[in-house]
Amino acid sequence: MRVSKLVSKTLREVPADADNISHRLMVRAGLIHQLVAGVYSYLPLGWRSLRKIENIIRNEMDKAGGQEINMPVLHPAELWGDRMSDIRFTLFDRRERKLTLGPTHEEVVTSLAARYVRSYRDLPLNLYQIQVKFRDEPRPRGGLIRAREFSMKDAYTFDVDEAGLDVAYDKVFQAYQNIFTRCGLDVMVVEADSGAIGGKDSREFILTTPAGEDEVIFCPACDYAANAEKASSVKEKIDGGKPLPLETVATPGMKSIEEVAGFLKVPPSRTLKAVFYIADGTFVFGVIRGDLTVNETKLRNQLHCADLRLATEEEVIAAGIVPGSASAVGLKGIRVIADDSVSSGVNFVAGGNKPDTHLKNVNYPRDFKVDIVADIARAVAGEKCIKCGGKLSSTRGIEVAHIFKLGTIYSTKLGANFLDEKGESHPIVMGCYGLGPSRLLAAAVEQHNDDKGIIWPVSIAPYHVYLCPLPREGSKVTEVAEKLYQDLQAAGIEVLFDDRAESPGVKFNDADLIGLPFRITVSPRTLEKDAVELKKRTEKDPQIVPLSEIISKLKALI
């Protein structure tokens, strides 16, 4: 391709709308163009990279036994009910029938399986598609990282039993590892919460970058890694001696854990904190050790609620609770959930349920009752690993894939059953595997760049080589470069040929911005030696390569 004919132009100035690195670079290099919030056109360079990513995915999914299909974007709204209603785009056809643009395809694929799978002989089955998805995100951001229209590879496996699902899951897991390796991307596998889709053994593939939306807690000493939504850590026992009798103490004006702990000269870990939530409209009283914080995802899962938010001060007071001095001691008629850290020590300080009053020597379960005891604490870096006791670290990243075992949630709901050898009917056991090519594209740029521009991994670069002639009047640079352009293409090397009459600085800067893995410069200077200059985008210094060797040299590198 000739740069002079390329529809997109590079931008010198950073577009005002672009916030993060990948978004800025993708717009500046002319990979994408925004139409409305969270919706983008792919320009030739961006589209080529996206297709390369998709083809790697296709290839690995096929190797894992997948069959590619293509399901509709337009779905009847009845298929969805209330599920994901908050982020679905809905529309009406001419008969006023309500339709929805598919945000994911569990229902559609399951109804497909219900029609075509009859017998255990039809299983196992792995169906996948690479399809556009629509989600009306509360806040699209970061260019392609969180878009409202985006590409997704979603795969679904169908098996006769859990053991079959385990095999299918492992195959896709391996395929994903291969995909990220082939794309040249550093991706971390972490335990995750399965969220709105449901299911178990949920794993996310997180591409690590400071710009990521997700926080990962991991152990450098072993293989433990989990999304912060899911991560657990050791809650160390706090030695408080033998249980002592309850004691009331005056704590004038002391409300926060810091104030109370400081006033009574105990560490925050010797206190119990009360937190108040509204779960699906119902008031919930939470208890957790004073030095810990509630993880709302874990809390939501324990309460099995759809909607969870902090209670307002008015709601707390209306529930008969004294903010700043609340505890579960003597509490009646309110649902109480406690973090298991309430058992990690004795003689805690807790609220006295009267203004300016706290209790000392509070012990669970001696002094208060709870409805649920579970791990609802947020794990943070520095705490101990639950697997090996090592010191946990944290990092940020972008979720580029998510896989989980659905089981029979959808097959039961949609009547996708099969007959076993004995003629008995069972729901199909399903797995579900998402991977976002468009997000991956942005994430790749986010991870591979410098202050000059993008640094593409070879496998997903829009072209392999940036051919950059620097002609001078009376030289043969142009004709040598034209011939090299033809020869490189004939050798199967993908070339972007900068045939513009621009100054060297402009060409070099555009080459760096677009970030192809190799740059070949042809100039009077190199032609004196019957050579060209080869520069890797990852390296600072170029090398001189004889014209006769450049093609074989490049072929070896690509």
Place this chain on the structure above:
RNA sequence: CGGGGUGUAGCGCAGCUGGUUUAGCGCGCAGCGUUUGGGACGCUGAGGUCGGAGGUUCAAAUCCUCUCACCCCGACCA
């Protein structure tokens, strides 16, 4: 949904506080010439519903009201 911000040429911005007839600047774009190893220079030129609607006024990019879009923080989110 809460908080904040921005809409003026393809891109980046100034002008708005304190209303004035031809709305500027840089980049980019077109033409000509000079340049050519890290974002060159000169000259000429094209390009604008000042986001939209309504209002105040002799007069509105500028003041007022409404509205739309986009961005950021938060909430939320496979």
